[in-house]
Amino acid sequence: MTKSLKTIGALFFVCLLMSAPLLAQESGAEGRSSLFKWSIITGGLIIALAASAGAFCQAKAISSALEGISRNPNSAPHIRFLLIFGLVLIETLVIYTLLISIIILMVQWGKY
Numbered sequence: 001m002t003k004s005l006k007t008i009g010a011l012f013f014v015c016l017l018m019s020a021p022l023l024a025q026e027s028g029a030e031g032r033s034s035l036f037k038w039s040i041i042t043g044g045l046i047i048a049l050a051a052s053a054g055a056f057c058q059a060k061a062i063s064s065a066l067e068g069i070s071r072n073p074n075s076a077p078h079i080r081f082l083l084i085f086g087l088v089l090i091e092t093l094v095i096y097t098l099l100i101s102i103i104i105l106m107v108q109w110g111k112y
Helices: 003-023 030-071 073-106
Strands: none
Touching (some): 003 030
8 A cells, every 4th residue: 555545544534533423413403414514524624635735735845946946056036935925825725725614614504
């Protein structure tokens, strides 16, 4: 097994383990509670995937920028500017994902 496959499997197992208490709820109003449970699980998975992808992309960008600066120290200011600009864009995508997951969680499912 590759390392990334093990990591994805562990992430999936943790998500299932964390969502187990949702399945133990009583089934009073099944339609609304079922949809609410799935919205919580979906919101959590969305933000987890976005944060992990953002962290991976940021690490790759920093690594590449440092490698470029070490090869050509005279271009350090330009590389540093582009690095910070790229990190801001990556972090903005993660914040947009957080906003979308909050919207998914806050929708009042029974009224629509």
